[in-house]
Amino acid sequence: MIITICSTKGGVGKTTLTASLGAILADFGRRVLLVDADPQPTLSSFFNLAHQAEYGLVEFLVQTESSGFISRTEIERLDLIYSNDPEGQLRDWIRDAVDGRVRLKHLLNRLDYDIILVDTQGAVGPLQDAAVAAADLLLTPIPPEILSAREFVRGTLDMLERLKPMALLGAPIGPMRGLIYRMDRTLDARQIAAELRSASYGPSKGAITILDTVIPATVVYRESATHKTPPHRLERHRKGPTPSALESMTSLARELFPDLPEVLEASHG
């Protein structure tokens, strides 16, 4: 199962979400691979590495190396293909290669993981296209405070519409799950969810589903990056009315993967 975390905007929380979701799925016993498809390698250094591979995304994609590109994070069962394309040259390579936009999909499908999570840059371009085309499912964080429902739906539908012909190349664009992300306690989550659902229902004909889980805006997600530790390991108990990171991330993981085990495999903190 390949999930690409994407958005037509930057700074909405894609990388934090990718890292947090990957880590909790690994703690639930799943074998997870993170793929950093952003030239700014934020995901690549989100966690400490137990093993740094010789190669990264460039060699994986361009030379189709058969080994040497899997790094291991300090978190058990959580691996990484790091980004090593600071100049953004992959973009041009993907654009010019005959199989450019579908190669990532085919190469990732060869790998033996339960779940692969691909983080993207949040800027339209060939690398983002390749990451979206690779996905069985698209996950998009929606910031309730800066985007109106219509703006989100329009931008996202434009992207899905533009990539529709990928189906002819054997890479049909997967269904999309919208996640209300960085929810402010002063806002009404249910009202925003209802607005998003009604805005995305008609034109997309169900292409976008808004998840029931809502991820709050709390400092633990920022501390997670600072401490290089998954938020659910940092904060396991509810503080006041806001759900803990453990509760929020478990809810999200279960909504995406209903067959997860009852309890976390790894117990920390």
Ligand SMILES: Nc1ncnc2c1ncn2[C@@H]1O[C@H](COP(=O)(O)OP(=O)(O)O)[C@@H](O)[C@H]1O
């Ligand atoms: N749930 C959250 N609550 C509060 N801050 C968050 C949350 N998720 C992410 N952030 C912060 O928002 C900023 C942007 O997040 P990031 O994951 O880098 O976004 P993107 O990858 O979309 O550019 C970072 O400073 C991050 O720590």
Ligand SMILES: [Mg+2]
């Ligand atoms: Mg990012």
